[in-house]
Amino acid sequence: MAEAAVADQARPWPPPAGAYAEERGLFQLLQNMLEELLIHKPDDPIEFMINHLKQNNDDAPRICVLGPPASGKTTVAMWLCKHFNAIRVSQETLLFKEVLMQTEEAKAYKERNQKIPNALWANLIQERLSNVDCIKQGWVLEGFPENQEQAWMLQASGIFPRHVVMLYAPDTVLIERSGGKRLDPLTQEVFHTTFDWPSDPLVQERLVKPEDLSEQEVSKKLLEYHRNFPEIFHIYQKVLKSVNADQPSVDVLSQVLAFVQSRHRSAAPFTPRILFFGPPGSGKSLQAELIAQKYDVVNICCGQLLKEAVADNTKLGELVKPYIDSGGPVPDDLVLKLLTERLSALDCLTNGWVLSGFPRDVQQGEQLQQAQINPNRVFFFNLPYESIMERLSQRRTDPVTGERYHTTFRPAPTPEIQARLRQNPKDEEENIEKRLDTYYSHVKALEDFYQDAFYVNADQDPYVIFEFIESCIIKPLPCKSSSSL
Numbered sequence: 001m002a003e004a005a006v007a008d009q010a011r012p013w014p015p016p017a018g019a020y021a022e023e024r025g026l027f028q029l030l031q032n033m034l035e036e037l038l039i040h041k042p043d044d045p046i047e048f049m050i051n052h053l054k055q056n057n058d059d060a061p062r063i064c065v066l067g068p069p070a071s072g073k074t075t076v077a078m079w080l081c082k083h084f085n086a087i088r089v090s091q092e093t094l095l096f097k098e099v100l101m102q103t104e105e106a107k108a109y110k111e112r113n114q115k116i117p118n119a120l121w122a123n124l125i126q127e128r129l130s131n132v133d134c135i136k137q138g139w140v141l142e143g144f145p146e147n148q149e150q151a152w153m154l155q156a157s158g159i160f161p162r163h164v165v166m167l168y169a170p171d172t173v174l175i176e177r178s179g180g181k182r183l184d185p186l187t188q189e190v191f192h193t194t195f196d197w198p199s200d201p202l203v204q205e206r207l208v209k210p211e212d213l214s215e216q217e218v219s220k221k222l223l224e225y226h227r228n229f230p231e232i233f234h235i236y237q238k239v240l241k242s243v244n245a246d247q248p249s250v251d252v253l254s255q256v257l258a259f260v261q262s263r264h265r266s267a268a269p270f271t272p273r274i275l276f277f278g279p280p281g282s283g284k285s286l287q288a289e290l291i292a293q294k295y296d297v298v299n300i301c302c303g304q305l306l307k308e309a310v311a312d313n314t315k316l317g318e319l320v321k322p323y324i325d326s327g328g329p330v331p332d333d334l335v336l337k338l339l340t341e342r343l344s345a346l347d348c349l350t351n352g353w354v355l356s357g358f359p360r361d362v363q364q365g366e367q368l369q370q371a372q373i374n375p376n377r378v379f380f381f382n383l384p385y386e387s388i389m390e391r392l393s394q395r396r397t398d399p400v401t402g403e404r405y406h407t408t409f410r411p412a413p414t415p416e417i418q419a420r421l422r423q424n425p426k427d428e429e430e431n432i433e434k435r436l437d438t439y440y441s442h443v444k445a446l447e448d449f450y451q452d453a454f455y456v457n458a459d460q461d462p463y464v465i466f467e468f469i470e471s472c473i474i475k476p477l478p479c480k481s482s483s484s485l
Contacts, residue, residue: 035160060138061086062160063260064145066232067167068225069218070178071245072252074190076165077142079253080260087134090142094124101127121146122153129159148231155235163260164236169246171222178218182207272297272352272473273374277446278381279439280432281391282458283465284356287381290466291354291473298348302339302357306330309338316341332364340371361442362449377473378453380443385436387459392432396421 020026033049042048061084065077074090081088094100095107102123109116121144129139141161145151154160169177182191184198185208191198198204233240241259245252272295276284285301292299309317310324316338323330335358343353355375359365368374394407399422405412412418425431447453454472456465 060136061140061260062138062162063140064161064164064236065140065142065167066145066164067245068169068171068174069221070174070181071167071169072190072249073142073167075249076167076253076256077140078189080140080256083257084138084140086138086140088140088142089125089128089134089144091144094121094128098124098128100124118147118149118153122150122157125154126157126159145232147228148235151232151235161236162239163262164240165256165259166233166240166242167245167252168242169244171219173246174222175215175218179215181210183210270376271350272354273376274352274354274473275375275378275450276354276356276381277379277443277453278356278456278458279383279388280435281388282381282383283462284381286462287466287469288354288356290462291469294470295352295473297352297354298345300339300342300348300353300355302335302355305338305342306335332367336364336367336371339368340373343373359446360438362445365446365449375450378450379456379469379472380447380453381456381458383458388436389429389432392427393429395427396423 033052036052037045037048061080063080063086065073065080067073077088077090080086095103095110102120106116106120106124109120125141125144128134129141145154177192180192183189184191184203184206186206191203191207198207241255243252243255243259272291274288274291274297276288278284288299288301291297306320306324310321311317316334319334320330320338323334339355339358342348343355359368390408391406394409396405396407396412397403398405398412398417399420404410405417405421412421426435454469456468458465
């Protein structure tokens with residue numbers, strides 16, 4: 001009996017159950033709850049999990065923005081808070097905008113020009129982040145932790161950021177920046193006399209120069225930062241991204257936003273169900289083959305599937321054969337029956353699949369959806385018209401060996417082979433243009449239908465393309481839709 005029980009536990013979940021759990025985010029939900037249980041160690045785990053589910057805040061931002069003085073931490077933190085409607089927590093907000101249990105004690109250290117102890121900072125942060133607004137809306141912690149001890153104390157309090165942004169710039173740039181830094185005491189926004197001067201005269205008038213911004217003081221703070229940086233980097237390296245702050249602010253903010261909207265790779269089970277769209281000649285077949293080889297997913301080309309059904313003399317194949325012989329389009333209902341049958345096979349349900357050649361329009365996409373065939377990764381390949389023509393119109397086939405050649409990229413090795421090469425009628429320019437017209441007449445509607453799609457620049461090295469596609473498959477989808485190479 002015991003052996004049978006162990007054997008049952010070792011069996012994988014049935015594929016439909018796994019797909020259900022994946023589509024509804026159950027694996028991630030369970031992982032999040034387990035993390036919270038281990039962090040907080042509640043006396044009543046069941047009650048804790050019920051409250052956790054009621055809060056519904058697993059997607060609330062938990063971000064640390066770190067970096068040396070004058071690297072733009074305040075600008076980035078305030079922008080993120082505005083974007084996500086999150087709560088900004090910094091030294092300034094903890095000391096002067098909050099009424100916390102130990103605020104007065106921390107202020108007393110400040111007034112005596114003494115360093116505020118790490119434990120006191122950790123207590124202030126823990127109390128602030130436990131308030132209901134931070135729990136529901138999420139938080140952006142600016143400038144914390146400053147050192148290894150603070151980081152450990154925050155972790156001991158159950159404070160684990162999901163994303164850590166580490167800004168960096170050359171010391172010479174930072175020292176130059178600090179001299180022109182100005183602060184709006186009303187809004188706490190940071191401006192600069194050279195790089196970011198406000199247009200409003202009223203704001204200009206009330207700007208003040210922050211305290212302790214002499215070049216000597218900045219150099220001292222930089223030395224302290226560089227001493228503590230490696231230890232902080234080591235603690236948060238799995239959730240950290242370094243961003244070059246010595247570039248236009250719009251570029252800094254764009255890179256930061258892309259990072260904090262990403263989701264870290266999950267340990268949850270994942271069965272790839274991949275759709276490839278793209279014009280003829282864009283390299284879909286090659287990429288599907290590479291993905292199938294590396295990840296053991298089933299590679300399904302709709303056109304090839306139809307030909308195989310005819311060759312195998314299946315019942316569906318007999319119905320498809322007249323259309324294949326005449327060169328006409330196969331009715332959607334026959335294609336869908338064939339696809340549903342193939343994608344329901346055990347190898348597809350267990351290992352996953354990559355499909356190209358279907359759907360060709362939104363109506364077919366809706367039919368797939370109704371048949372409960374839902375991809376979890378969709379890619380659109382983009383390639384310029386000139387590149388498509390160059391790739392396809394110069395393709396040739398050796399009728400003796402079946403070997404494929406290209407007059408520019410892979411010419412025939414001998415004049416004898418060259419003389420007998422033939423061009424497939426579908427690769428004649430007139431026919432290529434017809435196929436392109438058909439594809440482009442439907443692609444915009446398909447892009448709207450599959451809004452979480454990734455866009456691939458197919459006019460580059462195939463292995464660069466493969467690395468991008470692979471990264472999109474491995475990582476969970478970003479919080480906001482649409483990514484591109």
